[in-house]
Amino acid sequence: MPDKLIIPERTYTEAPMAILAELTHRCPLSCGYCSNPLELVKKDSELTTDEWLNVIDQAAAMGIYQIHFSGGEPTLRKDLEIMVQHANKKKLYCNLITSGVLLTRKRLEKLQKLGVRHIQLSLQDTDSKNAERIGNYKGGLEKKIEVAEWMRELKIPLTINAVMHRQNLHNLKDIIQLSLDLDAHRIEIANVQFYGWALKNRAAFMPTKKQALASKALVDKLIKKLKGIIIFDYVLPDYYAKKPKSCMFGWGRQSVNVTPEGFILPCGAAETIKSLKFENIRDEKLAWIWEHSSAFNMFRGTDWMPEPCKSCDHREIDWGGCRCQALALTGDVNAVDPTCELSPFHEKIFGSASEESGKEAPEFVYRKPTNKEVEPDKRNISYSKKTHIA
Numbered sequence: 350m351p352d353k354l355i356i357p358e359r360t361y362t363e364a365p366m367a368i369l370a371e372l373t374h375r376c377p378l379s380c381g382y383c384s385n386p387l388e389l390v391k392k393d394s395e396l397t398t399d400e401w402l403n404v405i406d407q408a409a410a411m412g413i414y415q416i417h418f419s420g421g422e423p424t425l426r427k428d429l430e431i432m433v434q435h436a437n438k439k440k441l442y443c444n445l446i447t448s449g450v451l452l453t454r455k456r457l458e459k460l461q462k463l464g465v466r467h468i469q470l471s472l473q474d475t476d477s478k479n480a481e482r483i484g485n486y487k488g489g490l491e492k493k494i495e496v497a498e499w500m501r502e503l504k505i506p507l508t509i510n511a512v513m514h515r516q517n518l519h520n521l522k523d524i525i526q527l528s529l530d531l532d533a534h535r536i537e538i539a540n541v542q543f544y545g546w547a548l549k550n551r552a553a554f555m556p557t558k559k560q561a562l563a564s565k566a567l568v569d570k571l572i573k574k575l576k577g578i579i580i581f582d583y584v585l586p587d588y589y590a591k592k593p594k595s596c597m598f599g600w601g602r603q604s605v606n607v608t609p610e611g612f613i614l615p616c617g618a619a620e621t622i623k624s625l626k627f628e629n630i631r632d633e634k635l636a637w638i639w640e641h642s643s644a645f646n647m648f649r650g651t652d653w654m655p656e657p658c659k660s661c662d663h664r665e666i667d668w669g670g671c672r673c674q675a676l677a678l679t680g681d682v683n684a685v686d687p688t689c690e691l692s693p694f695h696e697k698i699f700g701s702a703s704e705e706s707g708k709e710a711p712e713f714v715y716r717k718p719t720n721k722e723v724e725p726d727k728r729n730i731s732y733s734k735k736t737h738i739a
Contacts, residue, residue: 365639367415368408369606369617370401372429376422378448379485380473381713382512382554383546384617385421389716390609398428400631402435404607407635409439413605417469419446421609424456430463437464444469446510449496450489457499468500469508469537474516475523483516485715497531508535513564514554515706521564525571526738529579536579538568540586544618544673549714557706561589571738588702592663593670593686600648600672605639613638615645618673622682648672655683657691 374389396404408416416436423429424447436443445460446469470493473480480490500507509528513521521538528536540561541547541554556564568583575581584594597604597616606614611630614620620627625644639645647653651664658669670686678687679694687694 364412365603365605366413367417367604368404368413369417369419369604370404370423370432371419371421371606371608371617372396372401372423372426372432373421373609375425376420376448377425377450377486378422378489379715379717380483380512381485381546381550381715382483382514382541383716384542384544386545386620389421395609396607396611396630398431400611401428401432404611404630404635405432405436405439405441407630409436409441411636411639414440414442415444416441417444417446422448422451424451430459433460433465434463442466447471448484448489448493450486450492452496452499454499457496457505458503461503461505465505467506467508469510470497470500471510471512472524472527473512475520475527476517479517479520482713485713485717494527494531497533501532507531507533508537509533510537510539512539512541513556514541515556515560515710516554518556518560518564521567522738525579529575529738533579535582537582538564539582540584542587542618544621544677546716548677552705552708553710553713555588555702555706556586558589558703560706561586574738586702587671587674587688588698590688591690593667593688595667596671596674599668601639601645602649602668605635613642613645615648616673619644621673622676624682653683655685658685658689661691 373392373395374385375392376383405416418429418432423445426432433443443464444467445465449470472493473483473489475490477490481487497507509524509531511521511524511528517524525536540556543551543554547554565583565585568581572581584590587594601615606617606619607630608614608620612620612627613630613635614627619625625647627644628638628642630638633642648669651659651669654664654669658664667686670688672682674688675684675686676682678698684694685692687698689695
């Protein structure tokens with residue numbers, strides 16, 4: 350068992366750049382890689398409209414200049430427009446992170462008018478049937494393409510968030526091509542992070558080493574070829590990396606998450622660390638939580654790091670990697686992130702990834718066995734072809 354946590358006595362005064370407002374855990378999709386907690390927040394426990402407006406006020410007062418409205422599916426909140434309008438009045442740059450499947454043209458136009466400046470649209474695959482299987486939602490791809498076309502017409506900047514894994518990496522080139530065809534400004538090639546519900550489906554999503562290296566080679570090539578046309582965000586899957594990623598640009602350094610019921614977190618998976626106490630916006634002010642709370646100060650900077658992290662040249666690049674992953678894979682939240690080749694657990698983790706990916710992929714375990722909340726009409730959506738990457 351790991352030693353009891355010792356909370357360092359220090360504070361942090363520099364305001365975060367961005368706040369992630371997780372408005373709800375409710376979602377019409379049921380993706381097998383969902384990173385939300387195993388126990389989702391129920392609708393009647395969500396922050397009210399007034400409580401969210403208060404969060405926005407406090408964020409603006411702190412000097413935060415970006416707000417990302419997320420979920421679950423944020424468009425399930427009927428008061429989304431009120432929040433967007435209020436955030437825009439407070440001069441916060443508003444980004445909407447959505448599956449897109451519930452949006453109408455009329456609502457999209459209204460959200461843009463009220464202050465949405467950018468939209469991040471998730472994409473499961475370019476193969477319609479496989480996209481339906483991954484997201485457990487019928488007609489999703491067709492609807493997403495339609496929404497992206499509306500965004501192009503309205504000149505709303507678009508980022509495609511493509512969650513990649515062994516079940517769709519063979520279509521990575523097509524996903525990048527579709528992003529170009531839809532005039533996306535950016536594509537996030539987001540390899541599945543095995544937190545929350547995703548951990549239940551790790552064997553179904555774990556890519557082979559061959560897939561991981563091939564995808565990296567493709568992206569490296571296209572970053573050069575498409576420079577000035579589209580921006581790539583890409584990180585090698587953790588289980589095949591040699592160095593840990595800079596999770597959230599460092600614990601409690603640049604961003605803050607607000608859960609649907611008001612808990613303030615350094616990252617979306619932080620609640621898995623049960624030894625930490627996370628404050629709630631209903632009890633404390635956002636600025637106090639950010640600066641003084643024990644949870645946010647626990648892994649800030651480099652003082653907390655074990656060796657070899659503390660003396661590593663990368664210590665202020667990766668900031669010790671991911672604490673949630675260290676806990677999940679080693680049982681010790683203070684351990685060296687096992688994605689680092691210097692971790693004593695690295696070879697074991699790499700071995701487990703190779704073993705799982707070498708077996709036949711099991712069926713997905715969904716939160717909802719069938720998903721009939723909303724099934725959009727299937728339509729023959731066409732879109733113009735842009736720069737070809739072949």
